[in-house]
Amino acid sequence: MDWTVLIHAVVVLGVGVVCPLALGRVRDWCIAAIAVAISFALPVGPLAAVPAAVWFVVAAGALVSAVSRARLRLVARTEPTALVAQLGPSAFAVVAALALVASRAGISPFGIAEPIVELTAVHFTYAGVGALTLAGLAGSPTARSHSMSVWLTASAPPVVAMGFLTHHPLAQVGGAVLMSVGVLLVAGLQLYEAITLHPPRRTLLAVSGLAPWVPMALAVAWAASLYWSVPALSIPDMARTHGLLNVVFIVAGLLARRPHRGAAPSAPGATTPHPELVSR
Secondary structure (H helix, E strand, C coil), X not given: CCHHHHHHHHHHHHHHHHHXXXXXXXXXXXXXXXXXXXXXXXXXXXXXXXXXXXXXXXXXXXXXXXXXXXXXXXXXXXXXXXXXXXXXXXXXXXXHHHHHHHHHHCCXXXXXXXXXXXXXXXXXXXXXXXXXXXXXXXXXXXXXXXXXXXXXXXXXXXXXXXXXXXXXXHHHHHHHHHHHHHHHHHHHHHHHHHCCCCCCHHHHHHHHHHCCHHHHHHHHHHHHHCCCXXXXXXXXXXXXXXXXXXXXXXXXXXXXXXCCCXXXXXXXXXXXXXXXXXXX
16 A cells, blocks of 8 residues: 555544544544545645545534533642643644644645645644543553653653754654653553453453554654664655554554443453543
């Protein structure tokens, strides 16, 4: 498969599967995914940006809903980590949508050209919406490792984006390292949880927990290769390896968090599914 077609498919999958699993509102996201697919069928330009903008409308609605719920949590004095885990995925979905609209319109924001603009939409969907949602659900809400995973995965995508804007190795390579540590911490927590759960949730969490270890090392190597003589894969090869394995990490992890009818009760200490993962 041509790697650009692969990226388009990953974007549609992110809108149609990752976003509803993480944020709810299944029907709205399905409409957005269809609109994004139509956008990819059109030549790049203003006309292609119009259906892509449906994603932005749905994402903005999800963010407004998340902010409304966050106000209630503020009244209840909810811990900052929980607020970041609740608001962050919706905010990242908005950024991803804006990036795709720019990509389909043929705009190069801040002088950044393709394929980085579309890949920004991919990263903010999977590393942003997906990984931060998994971080918010992993482990015990009071555990230090849980808080670290949330803050690392929440801060890494903006740092990486700043690296592309400033072309500074501290932000670009440092952001890749932050993202890798956060994702691998989430993966480790999921592997630990998988021991205590029953199939099929255990299998999904195990697959998710094993998937990102190699691709995150590839990501750090790729970022470092922009500044130093470090062996790294090309962007097309990164899409076929790093990208696809991280899709497995996110999708399998989110599917594991969905309630399963008739499933046996989780073992003591296991994380219960987040209410945002229940279909509306």
